[in-house]
Amino acid sequence: MEFTAGSAQVVVCAHCQTVVARSGATFEAHGKIGRIVPTDSPLQLGAEGRYARTGYRIIGHLQKDHGAGPWDEWYVEFDDGRTGWISESEGAFHLLFEAGVEEGLPLEGLAPGERLRLRNRAWVIEERGHGRVVSAEGQLPSDVDPTEDSWYVDATGPKGTFLTLDFGTRAQDPEVFTGEALKLEQLGIAASQLRPRAQRVELKQARCTNCNGPLELRAPDKSLRVACPYCGALLDVSQGRLSFLRLLEKPSETPLIPLGAKGTLDGTEWLCIGYLVRSCTVEGVRYPWEEYLLYHPARGFTWLMHSNGHWVFLKPMAAGDVQLVPGVAAFYDRRRYKAFQQVTAVTEAVLGEFYWEVTAGERAKATEYVAPPYSVNVDATEDEVTYTHGEYLAPGVVKDAFGLKESLPKPQGIAPSEPNPHKAGMASTFKWTLMWLLGLFVLAGFFTVRADNRKVLEEAVTVPADAQPGTPTAMHFSEPFELPKRGNMEVEVSSAALDNDWLGIQGDLVNQDTGEVVGFYEELSYYSGTDSDGSWSEGSHSGSTKLSPLPPGKYVLRTTASFDPGPARPRAFNVTLTHDSPNGSWFCVAFILLLVGPAWALFRSHGFETQRWAESNLADSD
Known part of the structure; x- marks a missing residue:
């Protein structure tokens, strides 16, 4: 028997499986332990590796069982004197280091899925189980008792961190082991030192x-x-x-x-x-x-x-x-x-x-x-x-x-x-719509800058007191004015003196060269008063309208006023004509048409999500 590791307190005889413990200069036999069962583990005693730039050697091996087959745990000693364990689970490796005892922490209440904070880190419990040591080999840090059924709790943290709480046969005060999950190649063991994987050849063609x-x-x-x-x-x-x-x-x-x-x-x-x-x-x-x-x-x-x-x-x-x-x-x-x-x-x-x-x-x-x-x-x-x-x-x-x-x-x-099959299409639709909208705004800006937006007539009209509404007596002709090019026309009519009355203006733009007439009608009304709720008013003293583009030429504006017959009094209004003014109607129509595509895409995508979440039984919990 030979103790080669300074941290080892127990060694298992390779010949008879006797567990020998040392206490100072004396040695005691503590019974026998089962022989290691060949598993699929690639690790073996004596293998040397490197972790975080520090070398280590595998000096001990335990096999534990909870009734569903053994799993392997390997005791390692580092060149700097530290010790740790490599545990295997379903092909994954976890390198763990002892982190003391957590006093007062009970086993009861540590259920899978629960979260706890330990050693300044948050953990999620993945497994709570128990097992006993059934076989061992090599040098170990403490005695092993194959009759003890020990409880453990495994938890994971962020970025591969791992935690094991070893309660042994106690109900609280577990030993804490922390470390991380590693792949086989991260253990730093040369391929020549790995053991060929055991193969249950007899089971490949079983009955x-x-x-x-x-x-x-x-x-x-x-x-x-x-x-x-x-x-x-x-x-x-x-x-x-x-x-x-x-x-x-x-x-x-x-x-x-x-x-x-x-x-x-x-x-x-x-x-x-x-x-x-x-x-x-x-x-x-x-x-x-x-x-x-x-x-x-x-x-x-x-x-x-x-x-x-x-x-x-x-x-x-x-x-x-x-x-x-x-x-x-x-x-x-x-x-x-x-x-x-x-x-x-x-x-x-x-x-x-x-x-x-x-x-x-x-x-x-x-x-x-x-x-x-x-x-x-x-x-x-x-x-x-x-x-x-x-x-x-x-x-x-x-x-x-x-x-x-x-x-x-x-x-x-x-x-x-x-x-959602409509989500990608919706994103594309929104992208192209945004591009077209930018183009639309650029085009609108171009037409706005290019427009003359020139006032060609400002006329103050007074209807005689004895004029009859809608008759030639209420008619007025402006001075001729010139339109140098084809363009639309904006007409503004206002009457500041209008009070609890209405005034209708029939206007006709007469082309003196061709005799062609373009008409419009604008009605103004303004009423006000007081009642039990206070003062009120409705209507407006002004109004405007846009006319279709007019060809160039010399024009005269003819206006005919309509009003309520009543006490004879003069009526006055102003007319302003602005030629080639920016026209936003086409912009509004184009803007609305461009929004149809995104609206339809949004409707389809929302409908798909509505149908999806109709099957959820947790949708209302958010």
Whole structure:
């Protein structure tokens, strides 16, 4: 026996598995521990790596089990004297360092999905579980007891940070370990020091223990459960061999993506190894969907979900990377995801291989937050919560990715994370409308600057006191005036002396060269008084109108006044003619026509969103 690490207090005999502890200069045998079971871990004792520019060496190895197969934890000692642990979970590695004891923190109340603040950082609890040490090798920092069932809580923080609370057999005061999630290459271990991955070759061509049907396991080193496609038997694989658990109801539908099919998504070739049928019931109506488990040796597991012809590619994510207001919104990667729905998801049928102890009847609270075409999905059970980031895929993308010969079902209805097909068109419409509006304003400015806007006549007219309304006695002729070019005409009529009366002006512009007459009529009225509510007034002392463009030439304005017959009195008004004035009517018509396109695009886009959110059961929570 040899202690080579200064931090080690226990060493496991490589020959007889006796646990030997040292206390000063004395040594004690503390019984025997199980021998390490070969797993798919690439790590091994003695391997040397480098992290944050500091070298380290793996000096100890524990295997723990919670009843569903062992997982590996590796004890490491750094060149600078620090120690830590590398833990493995479903192909992921976490390097953790001891951070003391959190006194007063109870195990009770630390439920998956809950948030806590510890060591000046916010964490999200992903798992609460327990297990015992079943085997060990090498040098370890403390004694191991295979009879103890220890509790732990795992949590994640932002940017890959990781937290483990080790309660042991206590109800509070856990040991705190903090660190981060790393990829295998980030451990800094040379490829020559990595162990060839163990292969359960005997399971690749196994037979169902219930019906003796041939089974082809596609990820035998990762799978814990296999559902037989022939008889529906659920088989356990955690101990390296198949053992019958129970019969399940076989899926009523054939998977659209066959088990064993390979497809490229997100730049990775995935292997389809599992198929689930899950459902939820809302107001007495069952809503089923399908989930396909995809596997890649380096990237691990991911999911492809299908519902009513819609597909979503789901990638695992750390809960700590998401800021969550439960039932309201999620914030991830500078994007806000609005809560869409929350249901109880039930697993109905199982086919293929799975990395957890799957079984029919499993229930989880599933919550979906959407920012089309993306989504954040939270599945929570009593012991664990998992977060996935989804991206909506068109059926054609899935068909091409897996090389499927048959066409996939056409989408029905609107999926929660389906991108709004009118949104991109709306953006383009608004862009082009803005450009046309700018052009319209430039054109209007050009015509305004180019217009003469010249007053060609200002006439003060007095109607004689004895004149009769609408007769030649109320008629007046102006002096001739010249229009040098073709242009429109703006007519302004005003009568400052008008009081509780009205005055109508019939005007005629007579072209002296051609005799052509262009007429107009403008009526002025102004009334005022007082009543129980105070003073009031209505009408106006002035009015204006625009005439169509007139050809050049010499003109005379003829006006004829109309009014109420009454006591004889003179009536006076003013007439002003402005030639070639800016005319905004065409601008208004063009402006309105240009707004029709954006209005229609906005209407279609809003209609799509209204139809989408009509299916939400959390839409009112925002």
